[in-house]
Amino acid sequence: MDESLAARAVRRRIADRQATAESEVRRLLDAGLELMRTNPTTAPKVSDLVRLAGVSNDAFYRSFRSKDDLMATIVDEGGRRLLGYVRHQRDKSADPAEQLRFCLRAVLQQAADPEVAATSRAVLSNASRALWDRAIALVDLKRQIALVMEKPLAGLGSADPGRDAFLLTCAVFGMMEQFLWSEQSPTPAEFDFLCAWALRSVTVDGDGVGEESPKVPGSVDG
Numbered sequence: 001m002d003e004s005l006a007a008r009a010v011r012r013r014i015a016d017r018q019a020t021a022e023s024e025v026r027r028l029l030d031a032g033l034e035l036m037r038t039n040p041t042t043a044p045k046v047s048d049l050v051r052l053a054g055v056s057n058d059a060f061y062r063s064f065r066s067k068d069d070l071m072a073t074i075v076d077e078g079g080r081r082l083l084g085y086v087r088h089q090r091d092k093s094a095d096p097a098e099q100l101r102f103c104l105r106a107v108l109q110q111a112a113d114p115e116v117a118a119t120s121r122a123v124l125s126n127a128s129r130a131l132w133d134r135a136i137a138l139v140d141l142k143r144q145i146a147l148v149m150e151k152p153l154a155g156l157g158s159a160d161p162g163r164d165a166f167l168l169t170c171a172v173f174g175m176m177e178q179f180l181w182s183e184q185s186p187t188p189a190e191f192d193f194l195c196a197w198a199l200r201s202v203t204v205d206g207d208g209v210g211e212e213s214p215k216v217p218g219s220v221d222g
Contacts, residue, residue: 021062021063024053024055024059024062024063025063027053027054027055028049028050028053028055028059028060028063028064028070029070029073029074029077030053031044031048031049031050031052031053032044032049032070032071032074033074033119033122033123034052035048035049035052036071036074036122036123036125037118037119037122040121040122040125043067043071044067045067046060046067049067049070072137074123075123075137075138076137078119078120078123079137079138079140079141079144082106082107082110082141082145083141083144083145083148085106085109086103086106086107086145086148087148089102089103089105089106090102090103090106090148090149090151090152096151096152096153096154096155096156097152097156097199099151099152099155100149100152100153100156100195100198100199101195103145103148103149103152104168104172104191104194104195104198105191107145107172107173107176108172108175108176108179108186108191108194110176110180111176111177111179111180111184111185111186112179112185112186114185117179117180117183117185120180121180121181124138124177124180142169142170142173143166145169146162146165146166146168146169147165149165149168149169150162150165153165153168153202156199156202156203157202157203158202159202164201164202167201168198168201171194171198172194175190175194
């Protein structure tokens with residue numbers, strides 16, 4: 001039997017509520033990110049958040065348990081976007097060396113583009129404050145990105161793609177954060193060096209003697 005008019009009315013009401021909730025949450029997240037960027041050393045106040053987002057205090061507390069809950073959500077959102085971007089860049093090529101190169105570039109891009117770098121600094125600054133759930137979110141992000149890099153590393157002949165991916169993820173995040181906090185952009189030569197080092201790390205034989213390093217496309221030495 002077709003849906004009753006009463007059931008249809010209820011469904012419309014639920015859909016309207018969901019659309020309103022999604023809009024309010026999105027505006028609060030955008031407001032939180034904007035306030036973090038304009039004043040990265042101070043955690044935003046709830047009063048400032050609701051004023052910038054154009055919502056009520058009740059709307060804020062219907063969506064988030066606290067200001068810290070909102071900050072953790074912003075960190076989570078940023079991590080998910082970065083993970084999706086890294087995965088998308090990897091899948092642009094079928095060649096393992098290019099896949100790895102694209103993954104590394106996607107992470108370093110967080111420090112290379114001034115607009116992205118400002119946002120990344122704001123998110124990491126708030127994530128580094130002593131809140132367990134934010135710290136766990138960053139640890140999980142690195143683990144997820146390491147999983148993305150396992151595929152190209154396996155294709156390059158890594159004897160232990162999981163461990164190599166973990167170490168390489170730690171290296172590229174460390175390099176990215178170094179550039180972020182020094183407010184500098186990685187040069188093409190520095191990026192090429194990282195790629196060459198990553199490729200060498202998976203072409204070492206059992207005696208620890210490196211095979212001839214593959215040429216990195218676009219490297220400074222050709």
